Amino acid sequence: MSPLQEELIARKKKLETVIKMARKDLANCPEGKLWVSTTHKAVQYYHHIIEKDRVIHRYLPRDQAELKQSLAQKEYLMQLLKLAERELHDIDSLLSRNSLMRMESLYSEMHPDKKTFVKPLVTNDEEFADYWLRKPVESNPSFPEELKYPTKRGELTRSKSEAMLADMYYELGIPYKYDCGIALKGGAVKYVDFILLDKKKRKEIYHEHLGLLDDSGYRRDNMQKLDLYRRSGIYVGKNLILTHEGAGSPLNIRDIRASVKEMFSL
Incomplete structure (x- = not known):
């Protein structure tokens, strides 16, 4: 719809x-x-x-x-x-x-190789998600050797936790892009763990998983990154999901899944 x-x-x-x-x-x-x-x-x-x-x-x-x-x-x-x-x-x-349905199905009926050149004005949720996923993004080129944890969608992630999160989004039918560059205020480019698409609202949501909170250098770098996010209009309560894990605080995928379902009205 x-x-x-x-x-x-x-x-x-x-x-x-x-x-x-x-x-x-x-x-x-x-x-x-x-x-x-x-x-x-x-x-x-x-x-x-x-x-x-x-x-x-x-x-x-x-x-x-x-x-x-x-x-x-x-x-x-x-x-x-x-x-x-x-x-x-x-x-x-x-x-x-039927005119509404006809207009919304027009993009999906086009030849796949032509779709890459088209910016549809009227789409249903699934067509919009397909168009969004086709839009090129800058992948993180750093440490490709760390990409070794497979997901159900067929890509590789840098940690078991990120693979679990990717699989969760895949199972929930939430379109996502993994480890992509985003342009922030001042021209800086940072790589976010996940960019999600709320199909109903046609809105992008960012997800950062802080998986090494016990490391002081990691904490410092990510706090600076979150400050830059906030100055660029990306923050919790608006369009940012933050999850974490560390010693004594393992990833609770069940609670995260419940929160995500509520956020995306699933």
Whole structure:
């Protein structure tokens, strides 16, 4: 399902709630309408009502404030209901058409070798993920001999923990890129353990796993790296996941998995 379809369905649910509430409140409203007359800066209120085929304008004195309020509220609810029903009809009509699905499947139906040259404007979640994964990234060229832990997706990682994390994302259906360079503020390029894609929000999330916290030099280097991330708009609570392990604190993949599922609404 595309973001557009999700937005339409969310709007549809909101409209259905509004319509239900408006109809319920209208059932308790009095007959007639509220008329307002302004003469010489004096405002007078009238109850416009039809009784036995006769149109009656009954003056409403000050002590009829509750009736004035009810009639004014009724007018608002009737207009609200009319607009909500009209919009709901339009959304239902749009969702029932095949044009949305046709546009979103257009990219996936193209020749694979042509896809690399195309930047799709309308895609479903899976097509967007496919496009995102195809976008070239700069892999970390340092210490290639450390890449020796295989993942279920078929790549090699630098540690058993990173392989476990990669497999977790693979099993959850979260697209990821491993050990990629990202450009930070000031032009610096740093290599992040994982770049993740939230398909529903079309948003990139970064994941750094701090696997050697017992090493003071490692801690110092990563604290500096995290400071640079923060200055570049990457931080926990927004778009950064931090996990760690060290002596007495092994990787808890079960807890991480639960947190990731909640974060990605899985």
